[in-house]
Amino acid sequence: MRKELADKLAAQYSEMLRCPVNVGDGWYSIVRKLLSALRKESSKVRVINIEQEFGGLQVYINPRTTKLDKIVQQYEDKSWKVCEYCGSAKEVRRHSVSGRRTVLCGDCAHDHK
Numbered sequence: 252m253r254k255e256l257a258d259k260l261a262a263q264y265s266e267m268l269r270c271p272v273n274v275g276d277g278w279y280s281i282v283r284k285l286l287s288a289l290r291k292e293s294s295k296v297r298v299i300n301i302e303q304e305f306g307g308l309q310v311y312i313n314p315r316t317t318k319l320d321k322i323v324q325q326y327e328d329k330s331w332k333v334c335e336y337c338g339s340a341k342e343v344r345r346h347s348v349s350g351r352r353t354v355l356c357g358d359c360a361h362d363h364k
């Protein structure tokens with residue numbers, strides 16, 4: 252993720268964000284909404300890892316509760332329908348770019364062929 256986007260998240264969610272945000276720019280708004288939803292649910296929750304795994308968003312939190320897990324799951328599911336590069340939801344499919352699996356929209360997939 253671009254530094255200015257990552258910095259924005261770090262500043263806005265400093266008390267709960269305990270890890271770098273290792274995903275593409277396209278998922279900025281998913282990550283931001285997820286953090287906001289988690290904070291609304293619990294003031295104690297900490298996000299300990301955010302990464303892209305097997306093409307989708309993976310977020311690890313502590314402590315976990317059924318409700319918090321459900322929120323995380325909801326946003327992880329959303330990531331499969333949003334281009335990790337640009338955030339578009341148009342013709343989003345799984346792709347492999349330089350051996351790394353990801354989800355890309357039609358335009359980005361074309362650019363990275």
Ligand SMILES: [Zn+2]
Pocket residue numbers: 334335336337338339355356357358359360
């Ligand atoms: Zn795209």
